[in-house]
Amino acid sequence: MKRSDYIPKATIERLPLYYRCLEKLSAYEQDEVVSSRELGERLGIPPTQVRKDLSYYGEFGRRGVGYHVEDLKKSLAKILGINKTWPAVLVGAGNLGRALVNYEGFQKMGLQITDVIDSDLDKIGNMVGDITVRSTKDLEDIVKTKQVKIGIIAVPVNAAQDVTDLLIAAGIKSIWNFAPTRLVVPEGIMVRNEDLSVGIVSLIYHLSWENE
Amino acid sequence: MKRSDYIPKATIERLPLYYRCLEKLSAYEQDEVVSSRELGERLGIPPTQVRKDLSYYGEFGRRGVGYHVEDLKKSLAKILGINKTWPAVLVGAGNLGRALVNYEGFQKMGLQITDVIDSDLDKIGNMVGDITVRSTKDLEDIVKTKQVKIGIIAVPVNAAQDVTDLLIAAGIKSIWNFAPTRLVVPEGIMVRNEDLSVGIVSLIYHLSWENE
DNA sequence: TGGAGTTTGTGAAACTAAGAATAAGGCTTC
DNA sequence: GAAGCCTTATTCTTAGTTTCACAAACTCCA
Numbered sequence: 001m002k003r004s005d006y007i008p009k010a011t012i013e014r015l016p017l018y019y020r021c022l023e024k025l026s027a028y029e030q031d032e033v034v035s036s037r038e039l040g041e042r043l044g045i046p047p048t049q050v051r052k053d054l055s056y057y058g059e060f061g062r063r064g065v066g067y068h069v070e071d072l073k074k075s076l077a078k079i080l081g082i083n084k085t086w087p088a089v090l091v092g093a094g095n096l097g098r099a100l101v102n103y104e105g106f107q108k109m110g111l112q113i114t115d116v117i118d119s120d121l122d123k124i125g126n127m128v129g130d131i132t133v134r135s136t137k138d139l140e141d142i143v144k145t146k147q148v149k150i151g152i153i154a155v156p157v158n159a160a161q162d163v164t165d166l167l168i169a170a171g172i173k174s175i176w177n178f179a180p181t182r183l184v185v186p187e188g189i190m191v192r193n194e195d196l197s198v199g200i201v202s203l204i205y206h207l208s209w210e211n212e
Numbered sequence: 213m214k215r216s217d218y219i220p221k222a223t224i225e226r227l228p229l230y231y232r233c234l235e236k237l238s239a240y241e242q243d244e245v246v247s248s249r250e251l252g253e254r255l256g257i258p259p260t261q262v263r264k265d266l267s268y269y270g271e272f273g274r275r276g277v278g279y280h281v282e283d284l285k286k287s288l289a290k291i292l293g294i295n296k297t298w299p300a301v302l303v304g305a306g307n308l309g310r311a312l313v314n315y316e317g318f319q320k321m322g323l324q325i326t327d328v329i330d331s332d333l334d335k336i337g338n339m340v341g342d343i344t345v346r347s348t349k350d351l352e353d354i355v356k357t358k359q360v361k362i363g364i365i366a367v368p369v370n371a372a373q374d375v376t377d378l379l380i381a382a383g384i385k386s387i388w389n390f391a392p393t394r395l396v397v398p399e400g401i402m403v404r405n406e407d408l409s410v411g412i413v414s415l416i417y418h419l420s421w422e423n424e
Numbered sequence: 425t426g427g428a429g430t431t432t433g434t435g436a437a438a439c440t441a442a443g444a445a446t447a448a449g450g451c452t453t454c
Numbered sequence: 455g456a457a458g459c460c461t462t463a464t465t466c467t468t469a470g471t472t473t474c475a476c477a478a479a480c481t482c483c484a
Contacts, residue, residue, distance in 0.1 A: 008441060016413040020392065035461065043394055047461090048443060055463060063462040064450035080413050081420025095314045099307035104368070105392050105409040110416055149419055156316065174415050180232065180317045182255055192415045194408065197317040200362075201228035201292055203386050203404045204322055207361055208293025209215075220471060247431065259431090260473060267433055275432040276480030 011053045015080055016109065017043050018050065022073040023108065035066035082110030087146050089172070091163045092154035093118040093126065093133045096178055100154060101129040113152065115142050119159075140170040149173040157181050215291075216268040223265045227292055228321070229255050230262070234285040235320065247278040294322030299358050301384070303375045304366035305330040305338065305345045308390060312366060313341040325364065327354050331371070352382040361385045369393050 021042050025034055036047040036054075054060050054067075057079050061067040077083040090097055090113050100106075101113050116128045119136050126133045134142070142148060151172040155163050160179035167175060174190040177183055180197050233254050237246055248259040248266075266272055266279075269291050273279040289295040302309055302325050312318075313325050328340045331348050338345045346354070354360060363379035365372055365387060372391035379387060386402045389395055392409050 006440095010441065012414055012417055013410060015417070016407075016410045019413075020409065037461085046443070049441095051462060052442080052464090059463070061462050062450070063448065064460050066461065079417075081416045082413065084420075086416055086419070095307070095311035099311040100408075102307045103408060106412060109409045109413050111412050150415065174419055176412060176415055190415065190418055192411055194411050195229075196312075196315060196406065197232065197321045198225060198228045199404055199406050200318060200323050200388060201231075201294060201321050202224055203362065203388055203402065204293045204298055205224055205227070205291075206402055207298070207386055208296075218470095222471065249431085258473075261471095263432060264434080264472080271433070273432050274480065275478065276430050278431065 007056045011056060014043075014045065014049075014053055015076060017045075018053070019073065019076045019080060019082070022069055022076065026069050026073055029069075032069055033066040034069050034072075036061070039067070077110075080110075082108075084110060085112050086110050086150055087112055087114040087148045088150035088152055088176075089113070089115045089117060089139065089142055089148050089167075090152040090154060091117045091136075091139075091167070092156075092159075093120070093123045093128050094154065097154040098128050100152060100178075101131060111150070114146060114148070117142075136166060139166060143167075143170040143172060150176065152176045152178070153183075154178045219268045223268060226255075226257065226261075226265055227288060229257075230265070231285065231288045231292060231294070234281055234288065238281050238285055241281075244281055245278040246281050246284075248273070251279070289322075292322075294320075296322060297324050298322050298362055299324050299326040299360045300362035300364055300388075301325070301327045301329060301351070301354055301360050301379075302364040302366060303329045303348075303351075303379065304368075304371075305332070305335045305340050306366065306368075309366040310340050312364065312390075313343060323362070326358060326360070329354075348378060351378060355379075355382040355384060362388065364388045364390070365395075366390045 018039060021039060025031070036050040040047040040050045057075070060072050060075055088111055090100060093116050097116060101116065106113070113131070116131045116133045117136055117139055118124060118133050123133050124135050149172065151167040151174070153160055153163050153175060157179050160177065160181050161183060164175060164183045164185060168185060168189055175183065175185070175192070177191055177193045178196070180195050182193070183191050185191055230251060233251060234246070237243070248262040252259040252262045269287070272284050272287055300323055302312060305328050309328060313328065318325070325343070328343045328345045329348055329351055330336060330345050335345050336347050361384065363384040363386070365375050367375050369391050372389065372393050373395060376387060376395045376397060380397060380401055387395065387397070387404070389403055389405050390408070392407050394405070395403050397403055
């Protein structure tokens with residue numbers, strides 16, 4: 001597939017939004033075709049931005065017509081890598097861990113949490129959704145046999161770095177980190193921080209400055 | 213407090229990171245002073261960026277010395293508006309809602325979830341943490357009497373817009389949205405989307421392109 | 425006291441992303 | 455099949471953000 005040499009990070013963040021919007025369109029709308037204008041309007045993104053973003057990866061639309069919903073959806077799935085299923089192991093069977101396992105949206109995006117790990121002996125053996133919580137001792141075996149590349153960290157801050165080290169030792173390549181701390185990882189390991197506190201603070205920031 | 217006319221959005225997103233780092237420093241380190249270099253190293257941000265970000269709000273450091281940890285922490289708290297406590301009402305007593313109520317980091321950032329609302333009759337009256345789940349009918353009363361400005365949406369996608377309308381009708385000014393959809397709101401209402409699917413997709417994206 | 429070594433604050437430069445303008449292709453209608 | 459109206463793709467311009475470079479301020483030590 002064509003791909004420009006440099007693609008803005010911001011573009012990559014918008015692609016999933018386009019994808020999800022197309023999913024909705026293909027499920028509920030009868031139109032086979034959507035214009036960049038309509039796609040943009042639904043997402044609050046200018047149409048020129050939509051076209052620009054897509055153009056990094058090729059020509060998907062037809063001038064004077066628009067984009068074919070199904071085709072573009074398939075193309076985006078391929079671009080995003082969600083045309084296959086990615087197994088993931090989640091560490092931390094607390095509230096957040098349970099919420100993530102039960103989160104509806106992941107399956108559609110290609111993520112499947114196949115295993116849940118916890119170090120708390122009381123939690124091992126419990127069910128989270130339809131997954132049995134297993135011990136950290138099993139981690140390496142799980143990662144190796146299922147070829148898992150993604151690890152999700154949903155443990156308290158003070159355990160996050162230890163869990164990271166365990167995951168990397170077991171062979172994990174990408175980490176999705178929900179603990180509000182910066183993880184130290186070797187070259188080649190990708191970390192995405194999903195930092196909830198940052199989100200709320202920027203909301204509060206705007207609230208507190210808004211009358212000045 | 214001094215504040216430049218225009219402050220980059222990216223800067224505002226970094227301020228909470230600085231704040232949290234300072235908290236850690238003030239709790240575990242004996243040094244009273246921290247340099248922009250050290251602060252940056254801990255967060256993976258270049259020191260010039262740290263200084264520039266802070267400089268939008270005034271001069272907090274001493275040349276040749278660095279920043280006084282406690283002072284800067286206090287200044288940042290004031291800038292971010294987290295020197296006071298902001299009450300918030302959470303809608304949706306599912307897994308995600310429970311995870312949010314029990315999330316440790318919020319209190320420190322000035323957010324206090326004071327009430328939980330759900331439309332599901334089976335859930336009303338249940339406890340989430342130490343909060344009793346209440347009906348949507350009580351929403352307006354809660355918002356008015358407690359002067360709540362922040363609403364948190366942790367309901368399924370198809371209910372999110374209805375909940376948004378309810379929150380706004382009740383007088384909410386800022387919405388933190390965990391449902392993976394774009395909310396339609398009137399002018400003057402702030403929305404922050406915390407879209408978990410986007411996070412995982414950008415991780416998958418990098419994984420799937422990495423060997424090309 | 426003065427010089428060497430730090431570290432901040434900031435204006436300018438470089439870089440990155442977004443937006444506007446334009447060119448080119450495609451549909452519709454007569 | 456030609457004119458007029460759409461819509462995409464691309465180039466060019468503008469805006470936004472980061473990085474650089476350096477003066478100013480401070481510490482430490484001789």
